[in-house]
Amino acid sequence: MFQESDDKNIITHGRTLFVDIFKWVIYASCIGIVVGVSTGIFLKLLGWSISTVGNYSYYFLLLPVALFLSALIVEKLAPEAHGHGTEQVIEAVRLRSGKIDPMVVPVKAIATIITIAFGGSVGREGPCAQIGAGISSAIADIFKMKDEDRRKLVICGISAGFSAVFGTPIAGAIFGVEVIYVGGLLYEVLLASFIAGLISYQVASLLGITYTSHLLNIVPQFNEFVFLDVIIAGIVFGLISILMIEVIYWVERQTLKIPLKTPVKGLIGGLILIGLALIFSTQYLGLGLGLINSSLQGTPVAWYSFPAKILFTATTLGFGGSGGVITPIFTIGSTAGALFAQVMGLSIPTFAAIGLVSLLAGTTKTPIASSIMAIEMFGASIGPYAAIACVISFIISGSRSIYPSQVFSLKKFI
Secondary structure, eight states: OHHHHHHHHHHHHHHHHHHHHHHHHHHHHHHHHHHHHHHHHHHHHHHHHHHHHTTSTTGGGGHHHHHHHHHHHHHHHOGGGOTTSHHHHHHHHHHHTTOOOTTHHHHHHHHHHHHHHTTOOOBSHHHHHHHHHHHHHHHHHHTTOOHHHHHHHHHHHHHHHHHHHHTOHHHHHHHHHHSSEETOOOGGGHHHHHHHHHHHHHHHHHTTOOOOOOOOSOOOOOOHHHHHHHHHHHHHHHHHHHHHHHHHHHHHHHHHTSOSOHHHHHHHHHHHHHHHHHHSOGGGSTTOHHHHHHHHTTOOOOTTHHHHHHHHHHHHHHTTOOOBSHHHHHHHHHHHHHHHHHHHTOOHHHHHHHHHHHHHHHHHOOHHHHHHHHHHHHOGGGHHHHHHHHHHHHHHTTTOOSOTTOEEOOSSOO
C-alpha cells in the first residue's frame, strides 16, 4: 500500500517537473527571440549613429548638448533608466521582483545612442540588459505571472541582452545568474538563462550583428614563471578594479553636491569631456573599441591609457550620460594588460586578453562568467591563465563592486 502511494507521488512529481521544464523552455525561447530582435535593432541603430556622427571631425564638440539631451529625456520620461543599466536591473530583481517600467526600454535606447554617438565614454551592454529585462517584465505583466516567475524571466532578459551584445552566449547566461548575488549562483534560473542567451545570440546574428573574434594563436607554455606572472597580473588587475570603482563613485558623489538639475550638469560634463579629449585623445571617447582591438593585436599603449579611460568613463556617468559600463571595463582592462606586458616583457595580446576579463571579474564580481568569456572570446588555450587571474582579481577587489545593489552572500569575503 505504501509502495503504491510512493509510486504515485513519484509519477506526480515527475509530471510536475516535466511541465515546469517545458514551461520554462517556452518562456526562455520567447525571451531569447524578442530580446535578440530588440538588441539587434538597438545595435544596428547605434552603429549607424556612430558612423554618421563620426563623419564630422569635431563631432565631440556637441557632447554638452548630447549629455544635456540624454539626461533630460531620462529625467522627464523614465527616471528608472538613469545610470549604466545593469545596476537598475539588479535593484529591480532584488527589491521589486523584477518589476520595470516599460518606458525604460525606448528611453534607455534613445538616451544611450545619443550619449555614445557623440563621444560619451559608456558601453552597450547595460542598455541591452535593461532593454532585455524591461521587455521581460512587460511580458510578465501581459501574462499576469507570479512575482517569482517574473523575477526569473527578468534574469533571462539580462542573460539574453548580454549574450546578444557580446556574442558570448554561455558567459552571458552565467553572467545573468551570477551578477545578482555575489557568491551564490541562482541555479533555478540556469537552464532558462542558457536557452534565452543562446537563442538571443543566434537571432541577433541572423539580423546581421557581427562579432569580432580574437582567437590568440600564441599563448605561453605553462611553467612556474608564467604562473607567477599570471598571479602578479591578477593582483594588479584587482587593484585597478578598486581604482576604477572608487573613481566612478567619487565623481558621482562630487556631482551630487552640485546644486543644479541633472541635464544642466550634463552641459558641464560635456565641456569637461571636450577638454579631456583635447588633452589626451579622441580615442578615449565613445566605446573605445579601437583601443581594445589594438591592445589585443599587440600594439603598445601609452602609460596613461587605462587611467584616462577611467576618467572619461567616470565623467560621462557622473554627469548624466546614459550607457553601460562593461565596454569601458574591457577597454581599461585590455590597455592595462598591454601596459603590464610591456613593463614585464611579456606577450601583449595574451595579457591584454587576461586584463580584459580580469577587470570584469574584479569590478562586477562575476569570476565564473568572466573566465568562460575568456574562452569564448579568445580560445580555450587562454582559459587556465584567465581563470587564475579572474579569481585573484575578484578576491583582491574585495566587497567593492561597480553595482552597489549586489548582495554579497559569502559568509566571509577574503
